[in-house]
Amino acid sequence: MRQFLRALNPLAALRRQVSRWMQARLPLSDTLLLTQRNVYILPTGAGWMLALTLLVLLLASINFQLNLGYLLTFLLAGSAVAGMHICHGTLRGLTLHLQPPEPQFLGQGAALTVQLANERRSPRRAVALAVHGSGHWAWTDVPAQGNAQVQIAFSPSQRGLHPVPLLTAETRYPLGTFRVWALWRPAAQVLVYPAPEPGAPPLPPGEPRSGGTGSAPSHGRTEFDGVRAYRRGDPMKLVVWKKAAQAFASGNGTLIARDAQQPHRHELWLDHAHTGLGDLETRLSRLTAWVLQADRLGLDYGLRLPGQEIAMGHGAAQRRRCLEALALC
Structure with a gap:
């Protein structure tokens, strides 16, 4: 029902076109270094509520001349700004590398293994990756000057050779007031085998080897x-x-x-x-x-x-x- 209502939204088609245009501009690469050019940040719902709360506190402090109100307002605002800087720095400078995907059977799902490399001397907390738009996040912490691995679920709908879908890296650490994310188009492809028939019959009888007599029948399967x-x-x-x-x-x-x-x-x-x-x-x-x-x-x-x-x-x-x-x- 929600998807049907979204389809009726007059802005839905425009959003899809803008999304396709942005995705087409992304380079194809199995290794991605996150920098200021490809990391985006926006307030979350909690962030907008915090901004509204700070505005109310500021107006009340001005109206009633409350010095403690000013202190509380600017203390919370400073914490939000510091959280924004930490949140953006959690992804900035991180390197993502997709390992070559293993072939999978149809219906079993494919696991995409991504290695995260952190050259910074401090750990990076609560980093999440997922197939774009799936909502199934894989969370991890990346140690200081170390690596971490996550496995992302990917379920192709048919057999054949499929490109790895668009991936999203995201974090809301530490306060949850800002969402920092990056989009990634890997160049790798996943080979999907047909699903084996459950309860398949025994193997067919053998054929006489070329050049042999082949007159006697086969005794077994x-x-x-x-x-x-x-x-x-x-x-x-x-x-x-x-x-x-x-x-x-x-x-x-x-x-x-x-x-x-x-x-x-x-x-x-x-x-x-x-x-x-x-x-x-x-x-x-x-x-x-x-x-x-x-x-x-x-x-x-x-x-x-x-x-x-x-x-x-x-x-x-x-x-x-x-x-x-x-x-x-």
Whole structure:
């Protein structure tokens, strides 16, 4: 309701245009030094009330010739001026550096890590950072001639490569009568993978390796590169303990056994056209879940997407290549 009323405000469109114009003038940089040129200050609501109170005290002191009233008025005014100077100095001279964002899965939210460097010999109190307009502030104190880190929540609404949104640094220390802030446009981008399908079906059956006979059918869903899921009655000497340990460590209690009858006969291809789904996003979600399954099992696998094919491989590098291709598909 509040947003609807704001949209009806005739000044709302003008404010949005002025805001876009100001943001477009900000340079793109992952490191920002706060100076007098990019730090702004205005009284808060409490500050305006204090100013009104001081005006009333001054008029009453003049009217009734109260010396103690003059003393109280100018003492409070001096405290407000000193607080304004301290508040502006809390941000002025601070250096902000955005660390390279890690890729995230859609729906899990991204954490932007910002490092604050203070070269001054006194600490800086109550410094807050947030995505501009979000209202979700991350507060920290920066020690004297030291560093501090804060993590800012950022939740992209879709997969793909997203620019880091406009950030705001703010403080109201020490009295809360003034708001000092700075706007920051980082140059970094965040890669967002598709969300894995919950409860995804098992991996698809393997395809006969090119150049092989491929006449015998596959016995199990994970029967690729000479391994398969452990079946009751298999000799324990066929268990691949290294891959079993990796599976248990990742929370997937699946034993992997060597296939003595069909070694290296099948290849695992995760094909966009064979997911059994019609919608693009649900297909990518299922492929993402299959990539994570194959990686947990330590299998060699490849990925086929429209106009793109990622060769067979395994390990962290293969997982990263496949997830990046799914995110940018």
